[in-house]
Amino acid sequence: MQPLTRVEGRAIPLGLKNVDTDIIIPAKWLKTISREGLGAGAFEVLRAEPGNVFDDPAYQGAPILIAGDNYGCGSSREHAAWAMLDLGIRVVIAPSFSDIHSGNAVKNGILPVVLPQEAVDRLLEVAREGLEITVDLEAQTVTTPYQDRFAFEIDPFRKHCLLNGLDEVGLTMARGEAIGAFEASRTAAQPWLMRGTAA
Amino acid sequence: MASRPRTLYEKIWDAHVVEMRDDGTALIYIDRHLVHEVTSPQAFEALKVAGRPVRRPELTLAVPDHNLPTTARLDAKGAPVPIADPESAAQLAALEVNAPAFGIRYIPATAKEQGIVHVVGPEQGFSLPGTTIVCGDSHTACHGGLGALAFGIGTSEVEHVLATQTLLLQQSKPMEVRVDGDLGPGVSAKDLILHIIGRIGAAGGSGYVIEYRGRVFERMTIEERLTVCNMSIEAGARAGLIAPDDTTFAYLNGRPMAPQGTEWDAAVAYWRTLHSDEGAVFAKSVTINAADVEPSVTWGTSPEDVVPIGGLVPHPEDFADESKRVAAQKSLDYMGLVPGTPMTEVPIENVFIGSCTNSRIEDLRAAAAVLKGRCKADNVRWAIVVPGSGLVKAQAEEEGLDKVFIDAGFEWREPGCSACLGMNPDKVPAGERCASTSNRNFVGRQGPGARTHLVSPAMAAAAAVTGRLADVRELV
Numbered sequence: 167m168q169p170l171t172r173v174e175g176r177a178i179p180l181g182l183k184n185v186d187t188d189i190i191i192p193a194k195w196l197k198t199i200s201r202e203g204l205g206a207g208a209f210e211v212l213r214a215e216p217g218n219v220f221d222d223p224a225y226q227g228a229p230i231l232i233a234g235d236n237y238g239c240g241s242s243r244e245h246a247a248w249a250m251l252d253l254g255i256r257v258v259i260a261p262s263f264s265d266i267h268s269g270n271a272v273k274n275g276i277l278p279v280v281l282p283q284e285a286v287d288r289l290l291e292v293a294r295e296g297l298e299i300t301v302d303l304e305a306q307t308v309t310t311p312y313q314d315r316f317a318f319e320i321d322p323f324r325k326h327c328l329l330n331g332l333d334e335v336g337l338t339m340a341r342g343e344a345i346g347a348f349e350a351s352r353t354a355a356q357p358w359l360m361r362g363t364a365a
Numbered sequence: 366m367a368s369r370p371r372t373l374y375e376k377i378w379d380a381h382v383v384e385m386r387d388d389g390t391a392l393i394y395i396d397r398h399l400v401h402e403v404t405s406p407q408a409f410e411a412l413k414v415a416g417r418p419v420r421r422p423e424l425t426l427a428v429p430d431h432n433l434p435t436t437a438r439l440d441a442k443g444a445p446v447p448i449a450d451p452e453s454a455a456q457l458a459a460l461e462v463n464a465p466a467f468g469i470r471y472i473p474a475t476a477k478e479q480g481i482v483h484v485v486g487p488e489q490g491f492s493l494p495g496t497t498i499v500c501g502d503s504h505t506a507c508h509g510g511l512g513a514l515a516f517g518i519g520t521s522e523v524e525h526v527l528a529t530q531t532l533l534l535q536q537s538k539p540m541e542v543r544v545d546g547d548l549g550p551g552v553s554a555k556d557l558i559l560h561i562i563g564r565i566g567a568a569g570g571s572g573y574v575i576e577y578r579g580r581v582f583e584r585m586t587i588e589e590r591l592t593v594c595n596m597s598i599e600a601g602a603r604a605g606l607i608a609p610d611d612t613t614f615a616y617l618n619g620r621p622m623a624p625q626g627t628e629w630d631a632a633v634a635y636w637r638t639l640h641s642d643e644g645a646v647f648a649k650s651v652t653i654n655a656a657d658v659e660p661s662v663t664w665g666t667s668p669e670d671v672v673p674i675g676g677l678v679p680h681p682e683d684f685a686d687e688s689k690r691v692a693a694q695k696s697l698d699y700m701g702l703v704p705g706t707p708m709t710e711v712p713i714e715n716v717f718i719g720s721c722t723n724s725r726i727e728d729l730r731a732a733a734a735v736l737k738g739r740c741k742a743d744n745v746r747w748a749i750v751v752p753g754s755g756l757v758k759a760q761a762e763e764e765g766l767d768k769v770f771i772d773a774g775f776e777w778r779e780p781g782c783s784a785c786l787g788m789n790p791d792k793v794p795a796g797e798r799c800a801s802t803s804n805r806n807f808v809g810r811q812g813p814g815a816r817t818h819l820v821s822p823a824m825a826a827a828a829a830v831t832g833r834l835a836d837v838r839e840l841v
Contacts, residue, residue, distance in 0.1 A: 358624035
């Protein structure tokens with residue numbers, strides 16, 4: 167995955183709450199066995215509405231999306247993150263995210279930024295003016311040309327992975343010995359737990 | 366040594382910590398992994414590209430469900446019927462090849478054990494109390510009904526589990542939803558979980574793992590508990606679970622992948638320790654009186670948009686916060702509903718009984734009890750029943766339930782996710798309504814433009830016979 171340190175650019179002022187992953191990418195697009203090309207189906211239902219923010223020339227290619235509460239709720243489909251990435255979105259700012267989707271986003275180099283509703287409302291105003299917003303992951307801040315400055319929290323491990331574009335699978339495979347030791351103690355104490363389909 | 370009282374969630378979590386990282390992230394061991402065709406191909410592909418094997422293939426079980434058409438799988442000569450949609454066919458074929466290539470047990474579409482992953486796991490005894498269970502599907506929370514810590518994951522995590530049998534996780538906070546008293550006649554587990562989501566909201570459980578506690582859950586069957594836990598994700602929770610008890614042990618005893626003999630006894634002894642300790646602290650607590658719960662229906666496009674069947678379509682201005690008012694207006698426009706309309710005056714053209722929430726034998730019995738000797742209303746154009754697995758289907762046929770459904774004008778289908786998600790051929794046409802026993806009423810969920818009203822199986826049956834949303838208590 168691509169490292170993410172600082173993103174500067176215009177922001178798509180969606181603002182809607184409870185944007186579910188069926189909205190981000192409907193099920194009919196999930197039949198693919200690849201991660202590519204899902205941008206074509208991204209936000210399809212919203213894009214069918216005339217005057218929608220996604221097709222507004224003012225926000226073309228904007229790397230930041232601003233949404234309402236509970237962004238990415240519903241289905242666990244990582245296709246939602248792949249679709250957003252395909253649209254060029256690298257940062258989503260919202261008052262809250264679904265647990266699964268925010269994890270999927272980070273694993274694809276997309277930064278979920280949680281800010282209070284008032285801050286999100288302010289950023290929506292700035293975005294609607296077509297002005298650029300700066301998201302600095304290192305400093306954990308979102309800033310605007312009006313000198314607004316909002317600090318955000320992020321789990322240190324996620325930050326580390328995003329800044330360095332790390333492959334979690336590789337990191338964990340390096341802990342194979344610790345996992346093996348855990349498995350050995352389980353096999354001794356509770357062998358039935360380790361049988362699974364071989365029971 | 367006296368230790369701090371712990372919640373059930375904390376006990377299961379603690380038992381699965383392989384190691385803690387300095388940054389507070391835990392490496393958590395995963396006991397059971399369910400795989401289906403939609404969220405796994407990219408994970409298998411990544412393993413192949415990196416030359417990584419599956420660490421513990423026997424801890425993963427693969428079964429196709431999302432894409433499968435629910436029409437006959439074998440032709441008159443007993444040969445498999447080809448899947449018409451080429452993309453679906455390719456995705457199903459990928460799983461059929463990937464699972465055995467990595468040494469993973471695969472249940473084919475034509476096997477009687479095939480079904481929706483969340484029906485198959487408990488049914489086979491693959492899902493067990495106290496285990497960590499994951500699947501690339503948000504409704505994995507379902508297995509919490511057996512006292513497991515079960516949750517949905519994305520495809521990168523599917524790959525992570527296949528390669529390492531672990532996940533890197535941050536611990537969630539424990540939340541309690543307590544329901545005391547007794548549910549009234551005609552009020553089901555589905556009505557209760559819809560009521561709970563309506564009360565706490567679609568993000569009310571965000572950051573939490575919910576433990577459902579109290580007399581109502583203790584008295585529930587396992588299938589009812591699976592229904593409740595299934596929809597925890599609809600309240601935003603990472604997972605939902607219910608402490609295992611004698612009901613759980615009786616359900617699991619003798620299932621094909623459950624422990625046997627002396628191992629069974631040891632397992633039960635361990636499972637009996639899996640409950641929240643006296644004095645354990647929950648970060649958030651919600652109490653509901655069971656007597657307040659009525660048959661529930663949704664009016665909007667979020668599972669939190671719940672009203673009792675006797676209620677009215679709300680006015681957007683009834684909502685306190687601005688973003689909810691905007692969302693409510695958008696929902697009403699999409700749903701084609703006028704504020705103030707009694708829910709029982711909303712006509713229904715489609716009825717879907719199925720999904721990982723409500724496709725088990727008790728669900729089919731509840732619907733059939735309402736339908737027996739009755740027929741669907743003329744304005745109900747399409748009514749289907751999709752059993753959760755081949756075993757559920759066979760059991761229902763043995764009990765003659767298929768006859769009841771067919772006589773009432775329903776189609777009796779093969780197992781799969783069906784009309785829950787608008788991915789396979791079973792879809793609700795644009796602009797039409799569906800009384801659905803599934804779990805999501807999102808925009809376009811059951812097909813582009815489809816309008817979903819979430820209900821219990823008995824309420825879906827009531828809608829079928831009356832041709833509108835109806836209070837099942839007036840029919841029994």
